[in-house]
Amino acid sequence: MKPLIGRETTLCMSLSGRPGHFGSRFHNRLYELMGLDYVYKAFTTTDLPAAIGGIRALGIRGCAVSMPFKETVIPLLDRLEASAAAIDSVNTVVNEAGCLTGYNTDYIAVRLLLEKHEVDPQTPFLLRGSGGMAKAVVAALRDAGFVDGTVVARNEPSGRALAESHGYGWRPEIGEAQAPLLVNVTPLGMEGPEAETLAFPPPQIAACIVAFDVVALPSATPFLRAAESMGKRVITGHDVVVLQALEQFVLYTGRTPDENQVKEAAAFART
Structure with missing residues (x-):
């Protein structure tokens, strides 16, 4: 007791x-x-x-x-x-x-989840975000052996620095880019003013294999709901x-x- x-x-x-x-x-x-x-x-x-x-x-x-x-x-x-x-x-x-x-226990959690869901390190990824949590996720991807990735961030100084420091590419917008692994590390889809915003456009979601969103509230973000509806594997912020x-x-x-x-x-x- x-x-x-x-x-x-x-x-x-x-x-x-x-x-x-x-x-x-x-x-x-x-x-x-x-x-x-x-x-x-x-x-x-x-x-x-x-x-x-x-x-x-x-x-x-x-x-x-x-x-x-x-x-x-x-x-x-x-x-x-x-x-x-x-x-x-x-x-x-x-x-x-x-x-x-x-x-930083975020880093540890992401490494464990990539292993648990058996995401192949040869899988190319698009990661959206460049803040503190993005640093943990990008480092976890690098240390898990992922070699082909792109950081998408409008903030060029932080986005480019994050990408280049880990050996990845950078771009300011998603544009036509696609990847089998999509990772959202922004507040898009979080409870609040951006709760209904998709972190990735529908064509990118349709083309992916695994959708990973670090937003925890709600755990079923618009991005992950869309991915599940298309039969994609998902990893949740929860x-x-x-x-x-x-x-x-x-x-x-x-x-x-x-x-x-x-x-x-x-x-x-x-x-």
Whole structure:
């Protein structure tokens, strides 16, 4: 049984431009199932330095970091673990006695999903996006052995730099380009003003074999719904968020839940 919240309770949190409830529900459900004296709360902020200072000063054990803070948080930390240092993007902060270390569990989740879905590294891909999450996904593709890829990003400095640093091509628009693997790493299709926007045009979706969308809310984005209707294989943002949240949970608590506990927490977080 989970202890009642008290003076010894360990606090974990998240920082996001658009706070959701998945992380809070996932982590808190696992705390309950495993009887851990932890609590998790989602936040947003307009003052990132003050928020990170609060984590350090108040002894908050861990913090998940989402858009738009994955890169701007880096100068505020004490050190970066290899997964974050390699791509200059942080999605997890762990506090060890006031020393803040940045990790990137998105990278780990994407690598695991590419393996689980047996996506052949010889598959050419088109990836749309060039932000912090895109860095994690592109690095995961490169390290999984994908050699033929193109980053599509209107922002030429960030898009070209991301592509060229990993040995891929860059283009500002999709145009007539097609690929067997399509990957969306933008907010297109996310709950909000772009909820009904397709991340890729219908002709590109029709020509692909695998559709991968990192948007977690909703997990059935317009892009993936279109892909499924055409009989394509899909990898969802929900898959990504569960695996990366599990990695965070282990970093924060030092405990690894069993498979059934993870499934129950993920199902609970979706409700």
